[in-house]
Amino acid sequence: MPKFVLAIDQGTTSTRSIIYDEQGARVGIGQREHRQIFPEQGWVEHDPNEIWDNTRLVIATAIADADVDPSTIRAIGITNQRETTVVWDKRTGEPVYNAIVWQDTRTAGAAGALGLDQAAWLERTGLLINSYPAGPKIAWILDHVDGARERAEHGELAFGTIDAWLLFKLTGQHRTDVTNASRTLLMNLDTLEWDPELCEKLRVPASMLPEICSSVDDFGTVTHHGLLEGIPVTAVLGDQQAAMFGQGCFSPGQAKCTYGTGLFLLLNTGSQKVTSANGMLSTVCYRIRGEKPVYALEGSVAVGGALIQWLRDNLGIIRIAPEVERLAQTVPDNGGVTIVPAFSGLFAPRWVPDARGIITGLTRFATKAHLARAALEATAMQVREVTDAMVADSGVELEVLRVDGGMVANELLMQLQADVLGVDVLRPVDIETTASGVAYAAGLGAGLWETLEVVASHAEAAKTWAPAMDAAKVASLVAQWNEAVARSL
DSSP: OOOEEEEEEEOSSEEEEEEEETTSOEEEEEEEEOOOBOSSTTOOEEOHHHHHHHHHHHHHHHHHHHTOOGGGEEEEEEEEOSSOEEEEETTTOOBSSOEEOTTOOTTTTHHHHHTOOHHHHHHHHSSOSSSSSSHHHHHHHHHHSTTHHHHHHTTOEEEEEHHHHHHHHHHSOOEEEHHHHTTSSOEETTTTEEOHHHHHHHTOOGGGSOEEEOSBSOOOBOOSOGGGTTOBEEEEEEHHHHHHHHTTOOSTTOEEEEESSSEEEEEEEETOOOOOSSSOEEEEEEOBTTSOOEEEEEEEESOSHHHHHHIIIIIOSOSSTTHHHHHHTTSSSOTTOEEEOOBTBBOTTTOBTTOOOEEEOOOTTOOHHHHHHHHHHHHHHHHHHHHHHHHHHHOOOOOEEEEESGGGGOHHHHHHHHHHHTSEEEEESOSOHHHHHHHHHHHHHHTSSOOHHHHHTTOOEEEEEOOOSOHHHHHHHHHHHHHHHHHHO
C-alpha cells in the first residue's frame, strides 16, 4: 500500500496543505488566502479562527486533489509564519484577540520601556529586543485586552505561535518546537527551555507557554479533524527552518534564502551557536529527537514579495505579480530610480524600526518599468546586505546561494541576485521548499525516510545563475542603494 505525508504550510498570506508520496513528489494541494487586517498604521493582524477554518478546508482539498485514502497518510508536518502570536482560552479554545503578525511594529518601544540590555538578551536568546519576536506581542495582548492579564496569571490563557495554535486545534495538545520557541525572546538558546528570568522581565506568565519539543518529535495525534483522525503529527518547523530542511542544508556553511512576503537568509552553523555582531539573529535550525540541536545565523528582511504586491495593489502598475519581470525587462537599468521598501522599518542588518519607505532618483524620464526594475534590485540588494553581515559574523565566504519561495520564479531577479552577490544562485526543482521540508521532516519522524542523506537527495537543483554583471556596475548599484537607504533613516 502506498504511503503519504501531509504538510500544513501556514504562511503570512495563505494556508496550504500539500500531500507528498514516498519519493518526495507532490501529489495533491489545497490553498486559500486569508485577510490581512490593518487596524492602525504599523499594525498587522490575522484572524486565528479564519486560519483554522482555512486549514481544515485546504486539508480536505489536498486529499481530494491527490485522490488518496486518508488512512494511507502516515504523518503530518506543520510549518508556519513564526513570530505571529495567538493567545487563547485554554477551556474554550477561543482567541482573546486577533493574531499579531510578525511584521507588526506596535511593540517597537518594548526595549526602551523595559530598560532591557540588548547585548545580554542577544547572547541568551539570539534575538534583538524589538517588535519582531513573539514575547513583546504576548505582553501587549495581556496589557490591552480587558481582563487578559488577570486570566493569564490564573492559568486560564495559552500562548502559541501559529504552529501551536494549529496543533491545539488538531490534537488538543499545547506544544511547539525549538525553532518556533527560539523566536519568542523567552527561550534560552543554550538550554532550549523557557527561561524564568526572561519570562519575568517580559511579564509573560510561564503557565501560558507550550511544551517545547524537538522539530522531529511526537506532537500528538489528530483528534479534531475527521479526515485525519488518529494520524500522528511528527514534525513542526518554523517556515524558514523548514525551507533549510527542504533544501538539504544539513552541513555547516550551507545557506539558503527564501523569497516570500519577506526575505530570509539562513546559514547553518552546526552545533555551534554564533552570536552576531552585525545585526544577524541566532536561531535553532532544527533538532531531531534524541540528537543535539543544529543552529543557524539568520538575516530577516521584512519586505520582499510584499513590495511587488504593493506595486500591484497600491500603485496599480501591474495586474498580476509575474508581470513585474516582463515590465522590468523592457529597460536596461533602473534609470537612476531606487526604492527602499521600509514599510515596517528596516529589519536585518540595520534594525531601524522608524525608517520609512522612499523612492529616490525620480525624473521625468522615469517610467513604471524603471520602478519595476528598482523593486527587483531592492530585493537583491537587501539579500546582499544580510549576506555581507553573515559572512562577517561567521568568517565563512558564501560559495553558492540556494533559493526558494514564490519570487524565485522571476528569472531576472535571480540573475540580479547572482550579479550583486558575485556567487552562483541555485534554484531547486520544487521551489516551495517550506512545505516539502516539513514533509521530509515528518516522513523522517514516521520512518518513511531513514536518514538526512536520503532527505538531502531530494533537494535537486533545477537551474543555476552565474554572476554576469561588470564589477564597476555592481559597485555603482551598491553606492546608489546605500545613498537611498541613508535618506530613509
